[in-house]
Amino acid sequence: MKRTLLALIVSAWSLLATADSELQVENAWVREAPPSAHMMAAYMTLKNPGSSDTVLTQVDSPAFDHVMLHKSEVVDGVARMTHQDDIRIPAQGSVELKPGSFHLMMPTPEKRLVEGDRVDFILTFSNGETIRLQADVRKKP
Amino acid sequence: MRNSIRRQGPLSLWRIIPLLLAAVLLAACGRPEPPQLSQGTLLPSAKPVTDFQLTDHHGQPFSLENLKDNWTFTFFGYTHCPDVCPTSMTMLGQVQRKLEQQEGLDKLPQVVFVSVDPERDTTELLSQFVPYFHPDFIGASGDEQNTLKLTRQLGILYGKAEGSAADNYLVDHSAAIILLDPDGAFRAIFGVPHDPELIANDFLAIKNYYEATQ
Numbered sequence: 001m002k003r004t005l006l007a008l009i010v011s012a013w014s015l016l017a018t019a020d021s022e023l024q025v026e027n028a029w030v031r032e033a034p035p036s037a038h039m040m041a042a043y044m045t046l047k048n049p050g051s052s053d054t055v056l057t058q059v060d061s062p063a064f065d066h067v068m069l070h071k072s073e074v075v076d077g078v079a080r081m082t083h084q085d086d087i088r089i090p091a092q093g094s095v096e097l098k099p100g101s102f103h104l105m106m107p108t109p110e111k112r113l114v115e116g117d118r119v120d121f122i123l124t125f126s127n128g129e130t131i132r133l134q135a136d137v138r139k140k141p
Numbered sequence: 142m143r144n145s146i147r148r149q150g151p152l153s154l155w156r157i158i159p160l161l162l163a164a165v166l167l168a169a170c171g172r173p174e175p176p177q178l179s180q181g182t183l184l185p186s187a188k189p190v191t192d193f194q195l196t197d198h199h200g201q202p203f204s205l206e207n208l209k210d211n212w213t214f215t216f217f218g219y220t221h222c223p224d225v226c227p228t229s230m231t232m233l234g235q236v237q238r239k240l241e242q243q244e245g246l247d248k249l250p251q252v253v254f255v256s257v258d259p260e261r262d263t264t265e266l267l268s269q270f271v272p273y274f275h276p277d278f279i280g281a282s283g284d285e286q287n288t289l290k291l292t293r294q295l296g297i298l299y300g301k302a303e304g305s306a307a308d309n310y311l312v313d314h315s316a317a318i319i320l321l322d323p324d325g326a327f328r329a330i331f332g333v334p335h336d337p338e339l340i341a342n343d344f345l346a347i348k349n350y351y352e353a354t355q
């Protein structure tokens with residue numbers, strides 16, 4: 001019963017999330033971090049079925065002090081992270097935030113987040129639209 | 142002994158012929174061929190490493206001596222890195238778990254995470270970060286001079302990212318995983334992307350080749 005209720009709430013949530021925007025967010029997750037870690041990362045797939053590009057400009061979360069848009073890249077064998085002012089999702093295209101690529105980067109909160117926890121995010125786009133979503137904390141490579 | 146050989150003289154000669162043939166063939170073919178690797182690159186010849194002084198996550202000295210008599214995978218990173226470093230460390234945990242299931246493997250390789258951010262990566266921080274990925278993993282850090290002593294020998298590059306704030310900086314670092322042999326010599330390098338299955342298989346092939354050429 002509890003589980004069904006939860007599922008209902010979750011699906012209602014995802015309906016809400018797409019109600020005011022054409023953009024779709026899939027598979028949002030936060031990587032569980034080791035106990036002493038100062039930083040955490042979150043990942044998701046952003047799909048834009050619309051006919052014009054959408055630009056993600058800001059992400060907020062009540063669980064974190066701040067959320068940064070980042071990108072990891074390996075250039076000539078050297079891994080580096082760079083701050084991104086925004087992330088563009090092309091019309092009828094998608095952008096995957098994934099390990100070793102685009103990601104959200106957050107300072108670790110005081111109370112450690114562990115697998116099974118859920119975290120809220122609010123995504124803001126250049127046209128002023130926002131999307132609210134929940135991400136699971138997972139242990140993954 | 143001598144007596145018994147004399148007694149069976151002609152018979153034991155027959156027995157020895159195949160062995161002699163095998164020996165001749167082996168000599169003709171030379172040493173075994175280096176293995177074909179699917180992910181790693183084997184160095185044409187192992188590169189001996191000279192001594193360095195780091196401290197492990199238990200606060201104990203970690204030097205060249207600790208590389209002897211063990212195969213060692215080493216990865217260079219920093220604990221403030223939430224994306225590339227945990228990805229590689231989790232991947233190495235998967236390699237280790239695959240090797241744990243490998244029958245007939247007498248000894249597992251050791252896995253060493255060497256900090257390229259000794260300024261912030263204290264022994265205390267490493268002691269919580271590194272064993273999270275596998276209880277046997279070792280974290281090591283040292284002063285700039287000793288860190289460079291090791292990284293320069295292994296072709297590992299690192300440095301604070303340009304434009305970073307003094308207290309909240311990012312560190313650029315080589316993403317490769319290095320394999321050292323039980324002589325403490327640099328044997329193979331694994332560039333990105335890393336696949337745990339392929340790395341575990343490559344490791345076994347390199348180990349077999351090493352043992353066959355000793």
Ligand SMILES: [Cu+2]
Nearest residue numbers: 070081105224
């Ligand atoms: Cu980042």
